[in-house]
Amino acid sequence: MSVAPSLPATELPLVGSTDSTPDVVDGLAFAKLYGEPLFKLPNDLYIPPDALEIFLEAFEGPLDLLLYLIRKQNFNILDIPMAQVTLQYLEYVEQIRKHNLELAAEYLLMAAMLIEIKSRMLLPVNKTETGDEAEDPRAELVRRLLEYEQMKLAAYDLNAVPQLGRDFLHAQVFIETNTVLHWPHVDVVDLQAAWADVLKRATLVAHHKISREELSVREHMTGILRRLQSAKFVEFSDLFDPSKGAPVLVVNFVALLELAKETLIEITQAEAFAPIYVRLSYSPA
Structure with missing residues (x-):
């Protein structure tokens, strides 16, 4: 052993x-x-x-x-x-x-x-030629x-000395820097369905009345902008008064489309199939 x-x-x-x-x-x-x-x-x-x-x-x-x-x-x-x-x-x-x-x-x-x-x-011990040892x-x-x-x-x-990988490791922290809110895109089909619902409610309160009336798209555009200045969001259907008849509703809808085309207003919704809202376009300082 x-x-x-x-x-x-x-x-x-x-x-x-x-x-x-x-x-x-x-x-x-x-x-x-x-x-x-x-x-x-x-x-x-x-x-x-x-x-x-x-x-x-x-x-x-x-x-x-x-x-x-x-x-x-x-x-x-x-x-x-x-x-x-x-x-x-x-x-x-x-x-x-x-x-x-x-x-x-x-x-x-x-x-x-x-x-x-x-x-x-x-x-x-021998000395060198110069006499030194x-x-x-x-x-x-x-x-x-x-x-x-x-x-x-x-x-x-x-x-x-502390070495990376032996004595310490790099700390990694992920920070979300994207703070811009992206609203869901309003599809054309959703806008068409909302407009059809407005027309349907207009026919329920419509009265047969023959009259001649001159309607201005610009005046309705101005009226919509004034309405939106007093509120942050306005529901799409609230911008239309069914009691004024289908011609006024059509002109008002055309005015709404013109404002959206000129990017003066934004048409949005919180999520899919949610109510559609209209607001003034955001202009960064």
């Missing part, structure tokens, strides 16, 4: 460190054995050497691993102890080289660079580490 937990990169133990796994983690089980929660490691538990593996895929590259080793042990990045750091770096790389040669290639390149710097630091072999590595750390911190800051 073996338990092989995988450790994240930020919690990797250093080589040679003791096991600090707590017996109980916040009252929660840290593993399951045959479906049962395991709150404490058995005393006779055997963990093979290959059970605890360090996954270098968690690091973003050789510089990330090197910076992790330096910061983990609180080394001064301007005065790196090359012997100790190089030894720990090689131990990390050796663990993954056995399983993933392609991934270890770039880490081996950095290891070669660390060994070269370590070797140069063991040699006597030679540049520290660690200078280029320190510069790269500082630049990498600066870019890494900037990436963390950018990732903390």
Whole structure:
């Protein structure tokens, strides 16, 4: 029986460190054995050497691993102890080289660079032709580490900025902007039926009377406009007086059509089959 937990990169133990796994983690089980929660490691538990593996895929590259080793042990990045750091770096790389040669290639390149710097630091320091001391072999590595750390911190800051689709979404609100009332269109058939109803009521009160009367369409147009000025809406049938006879009704109806033709009045209704109303045309300011 073996338990092989995988450790994240930020919690990797250093080589040679003791096991600090707590017996109980916040009252929660840290593993399951045959479906049962395991709150404490058995005393006779055997963990093979290959059970605890360090996954270098968690690091973003050789510089990330090197910076992790330096910061983990609180080394001064301007005065790196090359012997100790190089030894720990090689131990990390050796663990993954056995399983993933392609991934270890770039880490081996950095290891070669660390060994070269370590070797140069063991040699006597020679002065340059101008009499100045030679540049520290660690200078280029320190510069790269500082630049990498600066870019890494900037990436963390950018990732903390709220992002659309991850931290928030655009709110969409639909507002009805069309406030103009559109009255139902008065069909010709409806107007014809209303006129037929007026004529029918006119015949009921008609009297046989022979007389000569001159009727003016313009006068009836003026009379209709005056009638509409005193009311907002007037029902179609109220504009006709059946007691005046069919000739007057015809002239009055022609006057009504002329006013509608000249867009001086509007003929409308609230809904289909509703009473027809007449009003003055609306003239916007």
